[in-house]
Amino acid sequence: MVRDAAGRLGFAPSLVVALSAAAVVALVSITSGAYPLGLTDILSVITGREASDPVASMVLLEVRMPRFLLGFLVGAVLAVSGALLQGLFRNPLADPGLIGVSAGASLAAIAVIVLGNTWLGGWLAMTGEWALPIAAFLGGSGTVLLAWRIANRSGQTAVATLLLAGIAINAVAGAATGLLTFYATDEELRSLTFWTMGSLGHADWNDLLVGAPFMLLALLAAPWLARPLDAFLLGESVVGHLGYRTDTVKRAAILVVGLGVGAAVAVSGLIGFVGLVVPHLVRQLLGASHRVVLPFSALAGGTLLVAADSLARVVVTPAELPIGLMMALIGGPFFLAILLRTKVI
């Protein structure tokens, strides 16, 4: 009952495992950090009583809570975006970072920072506080579209072309980012270092307010794409036969990925490999159906990123490692391992 024919865990037990893991990581992330907080203080704050340490409530409610929530959302969105892209391109190596979506989103955000006072002044005036996430969304969606156009030849996605296009897109976006850095003032450079490394160290409720609506929208829209993407697995012609409109499905997936990755990049900078590692593991454990892959990727992605972030902020205390760096350390070797094992190209 619990395991299916392939020896995989069933949906309900898996859900329990995933939720427990998320809960454990949440607890670790809330209770650990450079600042020592006793369990009694933490309990006092949670139950609304006076803590013996006066900054306890601030550390918990204004620093660790928003950081945990933002980390979980970003991880979930990146993992789901990875799963959507992999479904769309029918290839396990499609990752928002690898095919250049993250780079496109961050390029747009950096352009807003550097050119906000000059060429893009109108953009700032128009969008106000949302200037960065919306720009990142447009940059992200634009890049998915570009990658799609390049890799798609008469209805078939050429995977090698897609990945090579990703290299080219990353190179061009990197060069454009470098050019903007070259012209950036000292003041602007400060905000730029954050985009290129990826960090949750500054996370506060305001970041959540700005980023969460976009990310939640992407997460809520994703399940709607599960069945059509399952059809995609059988080939693009099947999609039509099953009553879905191919173009609509593609556009919706591109929009959702752009929305999610754009918002994630806007609040946390460049964090790679979540979208690659997580869906891959989920498919290995639970099978390839998107109705399973999407929700579990969201849970596992959030859990993984929060776990990595919890580690990143205690290994070199009192300083912090950038989370982008941590994920690259974990994800790079993982990517190589998938390549060697599956030889998909």
Next chain:
Amino acid sequence: MRSRIFVWLLLAAVFMPSSGAGEPLRVVTADGAITEVVYRLGLESLLVGVDTTSGYPQQTELLPKIGYLRALPFEGVLALKPDLLITSEHAAPEENLDRLARAGVQVEKLHAARTPDAALRRVMSVGALLGEEERAADLAAELRSEINRVQRASLARGSQPTVLFILAAGNHSVMLAGEGTAASALLDSVGAVNAMSGIQGYKPANREAILVSRPDAIVIAESTPGQFEIGSWPEVERLDAWQNGHRLVADGMMLLGFGPRLPDAMAAVNEVLPAPSKVAANGS
């Protein structure tokens, strides 16, 4: 029994704060020049942490490092339980500084110093924050007289030699210092002119521009000692200024920090500037 009391008294005497006015201040500094001021004031015992730009004097290595001035962690700093964080206007991210202030840490952002006067004002500010105005005034007066001595010497030279200022940051990363930089400000303070006045900020070196610049002197700021290897920069080596010994290779933090080593930096630069006759000859 009596001997035990004696031991307790001895322990109490050892662990009592010397000031007697309660616990000594716990201070974190995030800016190399500010850290240097604290050490020059002899107040390093108050320091419980510094940032990664604080590498001088050597003893800073023994203190916990809170990371880079422009990416200060909130919890990391708070965990050191500081009463006071002294940093510069370059400190970031703003969110974390705000939250530290709200957690009860006195956060003081001092203006970056780009003139000898501002450097002395910063010494006074640091002294005032640490409750040692007099010591700071003494140090400022001492630095002032050294600065005056160098500036008199530079005025006596009666010329404005041009100087090529190079920043050697990584193995192959060499940047030219343009206008609006601390490097340019240092040259100003000894009456020299930046040979790269056409560019803004620090820009990657254009090797041909170096040849064209024909400076009267060359100053190279290293971020770690021995980093700049003249062998890989033939165009610098070929410059008359280099050949004639009008060159200085020195620690970047000393040259550009505008901290208590500013007089040393000014004197070192002034030392390698050529006398007027040479400047005239070079210019013709």
